[in-house]
Amino acid sequence: xxxxxxxxxxxxxxxxxxxxxxxxxxxxxxxxxxxxxxxxxxxxxxxxxxxxxxxxxxxxxxxxxxxxxxxxxxxxxxxxxxxxxxxxxxxxxxxxxxxxxxxxxxxxxxxxxxxxxxxxxxxxxxxxxxxxxxxxxxxxxxxxxxxxxxxxxxxxxxxxxxxxxxxxxxxxxxxxxxxxxxxxxxxxxxxxxxxxxxxxxxxxxxxxxxxxxxxxxxxxxxxxxxxxxxxxxxxxxxxxxxxxxxxxxxxxxxxxxxxxxxxxxxxxxxxxxxxxxxxxxxxxxxxxxxxxxxxxxxxxxxxxxxxxxxxxxxxxxxxxxxxxxxxxxxxxxxxxxxxxxxxxxxxxxxxxxxxxxxxxxxxxxxxxxxxxxxxxxxxxxxxxxxxxxxxxxxxxxxxxxxxxxxxxxxxxxxxxxxxxxxxxxxxxxxxxxxxxxxxxxxxxxxxxxxxxxxxxxxxxxxxxxxx
Ligand code: GLC
Numbered sequence: 001x002x003x004x005x006x007x008x009x010x011x012x013x014x015x016x017x018x019x020x021x022x023x024x025x026x027x028x029x030x031x032x033x034x035x036x037x038x039x040x041x042x043x044x045x046x047x048x049x050x051x052x053x054x055x056x057x058x059x060x061x062x063x064x065x066x067x068x069x070x071x072x073x074x075x076x077x078x079x080x081x082x083x084x085x086x087x088x089x090x091x092x093x094x095x096x097x098x099x100x101x102x103x104x105x106x107x108x109x110x111x112x113x114x115x116x117x118x119x120x121x122x123x124x125x126x127x128x129x130x131x132x133x134x135x136x137x138x139x140x141x142x143x144x145x146x147x148x149x150x151x152x153x154x155x156x157x158x159x160x161x162x163x164x165x166x167x168x169x170x171x172x173x174x175x176x177x178x179x180x181x182x183x184x185x186x187x188x189x190x191x192x193x194x195x196x197x198x199x200x201x202x203x204x205x206x207x208x209x210x211x212x213x214x215x216x217x218x219x220x221x222x223x224x225x226x227x228x229x230x231x232x233x234x235x236x237x238x239x240x241x242x243x244x245x246x247x248x249x250x251x252x253x254x255x256x257x258x259x260x261x262x263x264x265x266x267x268x269x270x271x272x273x274x275x276x277x278x279x280x281x282x283x284x285x286x287x288x289x290x291x292x293x294x295x296x297x298x299x300x301x302x303x304x305x306x307x308x309x310x311x312x313x314x315x316x317x318x319x320x321x322x323x324x325x326x327x328x329x330x331x332x333x334x335x336x337x338x339x340x341x342x343x344x345x346x347x348x349x350x351x352x353x354x355x356x357x358x359x360x361x362x363x364x365x366x367x368x369x370x371x372x373x374x375x376x377x378x379x380x381x382x383x384x385x386x387x388x389x390x391x392x393x394x395x396x397x398x399x400x401x402x403x404x405x406x407x408x409x410x411x412x413x414x415x416x417x418x419x420x421x422x423x424x425x426x427x428x429x430x431x432x433x434x435x436x437x438x439x440x441x442x443x444x445x446x447x448x449x450x451x452x453x454x455x456x457x458x459x460x461x462x463x464x465x466x467x
Contacts, residue, residue, distance in 0.1 A: 001409045007441055010434035011053060013413050014046065017431045018057075021081045025064040026057075028435075031415065031427030034208040036087045038065055038079040040117040041179055042432050045379055047124035049435025051131050052442040058128045059143065062121065066150050068112045072105040072237075073157030075121070076112035077176060083111060092204040093227060103235040114227075114235040116172075118179045118253045119158060120383075122151050122260035126267065127439075141270065148267050155264060158257060159281050161237035167292060168284025169249040170257060171306060173240055174226045178250050178318075180358065180372040180380075182215035184365035185314045186248070189305050193245045195221035196228055209426055213369055249304040251293050252318035256383065258285045259324045286327035293322075299335035315344065315360035317380050323387040333391070340384075352422035354403045355381050361419075368419040375416040375425065378404060378433040382440070398447070401440045408437055 001009075017029045027038040028046040035042075043065045050058035068079035080095045082088055095111035106112060125147045132140035162170045172178055175186040198221050206214050215223070226246055233239045241247070258281075265278045293301040295311055300319040302311040320336050322328055328336075341347035344362040346354060351361075355376045359366045367374045381400055389397035411417060413433040414424030 003405075003441055006405070006409055006437060010049070010413065010437045013429045013434040014049065014431055014438075016429060019082060021064060024060070025067065025081070026060050027064045027079075027081065028061060028431045030432065031430050033087070034205060034415075034427045036082075036085070036091055038068075038081055040065060040075055040077045040079075041120050041379075044121040044124040045382075045432035046435045047121075048127050049432075049438040051124065051127040052438050055128055055131050058124065058131075062124060062128070062147065065121075066147075068107060068110055069150060069154065070103070070105045070107065070112075072161065073153035073155075074105070074114075074116060074161075074235075075119070075154045076100070077115045077117040078113040080111040080113075090204055090207075092202060093224070097227065097231075099231055100235070102231060106235070114230050115174050115177045116158070116162075117177060118256045119154060119260050120256050121154070122263035122267070123386075125151060126263040129267075129270075144267050144271055148264070148271060148273070151260075151264055151267075155257065155261060155281070156277075159284075161241070164241050165306075166284060167249065168281065168286070168288035169251070169254045169292065169304065171241070171247050172250045172253065173230060173244050173246060175223065175246075178253055180252065180316075180318065182219055182370075183314075183316055183318070183372045184359060184363065185303055185312050185316055185318060186246075187314075187365065188312060189246055189248055189308065190219065190222045192307070193222040194225050196225035197221075198224065213371055213425055215371065245307070247306040248312065249288075249292060249306065250318075251289070251301050251303045252321045254285060254289075255321035255324045255387075258282060259387075261285075286325060289322055289325065289328070294332065299332075300339060301336075314365070315339075315363045317345075317356055317358050317384070320345075320356070320384060321387065323384070323391060326391070337393070346419065351376075351419050353407045353417075355400065355407060355417075356384055357419040358416075368421075369423075369425060371416065371426070374419050376407070376419055377416045378408070378430075378436050382436045398444075401444065405437065405440060408433060413437070 014028055018026060019029055020026045027043060029036055030039055030042045043061050047058040047061045065079060069075050083095050098113045100106040100112045100114055129140050129144050132143055158170050175181050203220060229244060261278050261281050265275055268275045268278060292304040295302050301322045302313055302319060304311055320340055323336055339345055343350050344360040345356050357374050357376055358372050358380060359374045365373055369375060381404055385397040385400040407417060411422055411424040413430050414428060415426030415430045417424055
């Protein structure tokens with residue numbers, strides 16, 4: 001398959017999953033059937049792809065998502081547009097379970113969940129801005145003026161309500177907030193959570209995907225009891241931060257927020273706004289990360305469980321995400337790279353692709369086909385490549401991107417891929433896998449033309465185009 005054919009196939013998937021809400025609103029479903037609504041971080045990834053091919057759609061996707069933002073800044077992990085459609089009727093847990101209207105700060109008419117997901121939206125807003133800039137500075141700046149306050153509101157919510165201890169690291173109330181739902185990082189903390197009575201519920205995810213590759217019934221009963229307890233507290237952070245049974249500082253989400261704060265800082269500067277608050281968040285993360293999360297013995301960073309008051313020593317791709325940080329110092333950076341290059345993270349040609357598994361092969365929980373407990377995910381590898389590129393490991397970053405392209409060409413656009421055989425699994429025609437392929441193809445093109453430019457016109461060397 002040529003790159004051109006791959007690009008066309010990716011675009012076909014995105015248009016197939018496009019859902020119109022009104023004359024001005026629309027979004028991309030992650031995949032048909034399994035996920036029929038708008039998911040928060042998925043939409044940010046979709047917008048990154050659209051930013052390369054159809055900037056108006058990127059804007060619509062983000063605006064439609066932010067229509068669900070709560071007045072305290074929380075950007076919900078699911079926005080239930082089209083909740084009456086036949087497809088949406090069969091989703092669990094749907095709007096009737098979340099009942100966001102019990103919160104005084106949720107939107108009045110648009111039902112949502114009451115959780116967040118990793119805040120990668122600033123990347124997307126910035127990418128749209130970068131593309132629009134080629135057409136003219138004024139319209140591009142208007143886009144930033146529209147989105148900057150919404151992003152700032154969301155990040156401020158995370159740094160205050162979700163970090164009352166001012167560690168610079170964000171507390172999650174539910175594994176679903178991590179974006180890496182059934183990662184073994186949550187097993188120990190979840191064990192202390194009571195199980196909900198599931199007799200009134202029917203799980204729908206297992207009607208779409210092989211049950212063996214989905215979270216267990218036991219985990220689901222605990223997930224639901226956390227949802228009940230948040231809803232019973234009317235999603236009031238003050239209460240939740242004191243009594244909720246699951247409170248963990250998430251290193252993956254916090255590292256992505258750190259990078260997003262970097263973009264927010266660039267936006268503030270472009271708009272002539274004050275930057276002190278954002279700078280204080282960047283500093284706080286760098287300190288909190290070293291104080292709470294570094295594990296000298298393993299040479300890795302780990303999440304921190306606030307209830308058990310200890311690090312969660314589970315080796316996963318999340319442990320590598322502090323590569324996003326400029327502040328971790330040479331020795332710790334090298335330690336992370338050593339892990340990344342080892343067999344444990346498929347660095348010695350020992351897996352079907354040179355891509356990074358969601359869980360280290362050396363962790364006892366590793367399972368090559370089970371959702372976030374081992375398989376390869378396109379978005380996690382894409383994020384890692386971004387971190388590597390920005391921190392100077394350009395060739396490594398580009399090699400990961402090339403492997404992603406090869407894998408998708410051979411296996412198709414799936415939700416995730418078996419680490420041992422490479423087989424595509426979970427949802428088919430998966431939108432973020434398509435969107436991020438579009439992004440990589442464009443970055444590669446830009447990099448080639450920039451390299452050519454530098455060869456022909458050395459004075460252009462200063463104008464770096466980024467990964
Ligand atoms: C699953 C994933 C989550 C994603 C959602 C929709 O729940 O774990 O990260 O946002 O599906 O694709």
